Amino acid sequence: MSTPDTQRPADLPLSRAGVDRAAQHRLDEPWLAAAWSHPNTRVLPISGGEAFVVDTANGSELVLLPSFEAPEEGDRYFLGIDEDGTSYFAVAAETLPGRLDGDARPAGLREVGGNLSDRDAGLLVHAVALEHWHRLHSFCSRCGHPTEKAGAGHLRRCTSCAAEHYPRTDPAVIMLITDEQDRCLLGRQAIWPEGRWSTLAGFVEPGESLEQAVAREVLEEAGVRVGEVGYVASQPWPFPASLMLGFVGRVAPGGAGITVDGEELAEARWFSREDLRAGWESGEIVPPTGISIARHLMELWYGDTLPSTARW
Template identity: 70%
Template sequence: MTCAERTGFTGFRDYENIEGVSQPVLPLARTAVDRAAEHRTDEAWLAAAWSHPDSRVLVVSEGKALVMDTGDGGDKRAELVLVPSFEAPDGGERYFLGVDAEGVAYFALSVEKLPGRMDDPARPAGLREVALLLNDLDSGLMVHAVALENWHRMHRFCARCGLATEVAVAGHVRRCAACGAEHYPRTDPAVIMLVVDDQDRCLLGNHALWPQGRFSTLAGFVEPGESLEQAVRREVVEESGVVVGEVAYAGSQPHPFPSSLMLGFMARALTTGIQVDGEEMSEARWFSREELREAVMSGEVVPPTEMSIARRLVELWYGEPLPRP
């Protein structure tokens, strides 16, 4: 089934069997761990798992964890530093992340400062830096841990009564001892969309805060009482002045910077006239495939990063991986 058949669009290429483009798992959506939510309220099980010699702990602090660089040359890789609980720092907040296929349990430990020595080859790194270098297991663990750690750091006090809250349900709830309110980790849905017109051109924009030449798909947060499709149409017209009709879901991935879920869409333009607001979006342009290729190769356009769902959407339309300058 072609993209056109899947979405009702015309002019899209068949991307189903293109090597390197065919339905890859998005980088931040990879995982090799069952979150095993049934264990989160079982204190005896959690205590036994924490003290088990095979269990592993990922220490995080302000969105970063320790990694070891591996590989060489063009095959640069990284792996998380995972330690048994008896080597983990004292104190901090503990979050249960899940269990892998071999039954190994994984935890995150949130601390004020990452441990380390001057002669230690491990280095602190954030997801933006190493997400593409990690394997599926490490990527899934770090995305989960960083998202939880950020939420806990930002929600120390009860939104109902204002008093301090404490960690509960293995890190997936904060509970207020004063009023009994329970608060759950926040995820903000955001739509991100590649708009294509009847000439099979794609619409890319330069955000006002970005360097000149950096272009990506349009995006924005879903507002209260709004469907995803309504959010796509509203954001596109607000940012570019282009009116969108058909909208088709294309995929999603978590985006813990700090707490978003990016929901990707392909959208069909009903109009092509561009009028940016000049505040959020400084420029927007239509690109044919040849125009985008030439602009990327010349350095005139810097495309979305390979970690982003925006890159995935553009490459679905482009028909193959984008060229590298």
């Protein structure tokens, strides 16, 4: 299956970036020290996945501090360099700094990810993902001894056996499946608000290809057999540590019958464009909005933007 001509991966809110990660500097301690002390360097304080933002007429902006105003306590991560040569770091602290002047407020990616500039979206996604990984990997999985941060925040090294541990990303597939009538398959989880429907998704298992994961997840959750599959785009999803890989697919001949598993999904249905439009207009169906790649996949199939009736 060919990828839809209308895809625009760069538009995915959490796939944007405006900073070169400059990984070649992560082990260069003298360079990192000089970059930290440079007057143009900017630092992003984060805590629990949140940072300070300021809302403007054009969206939201991260509050970035000069290094001499950054929190002294907390893990320091090097995030990269922009085209003007400005270096960016994050400091993961127990709490965000005290109240800042102006209208700054704490916010997370789910709330403001789609309102940030390319640079700010990339910085916050990077910092949040590193913060979560460090919080959960204080001990060596090989010998059980404590690990310590190294590589400017991009690895942890065991204090006993010297094993090096790098941040891990969990691949997950998210897919919009269509049948022979060009209807799309959407599902509902029982814990979701009434009326919310979205594309199916699931984690890739060990030893499994992405295409196999698409077919298996759809079969397990909805009882639908998938034939041809095509890749669309990917998006980081640091909630807590996933990479969402978006696909479109066609049902296999005779495989459109739905039988939900009752665990992952409470309900699944085939929707025509007319079904969804009527549901949106009546308020009975809530489409995915905000930063989810599900919205992008549905818009590719629908052929137009979805109504913004709810925030995920």
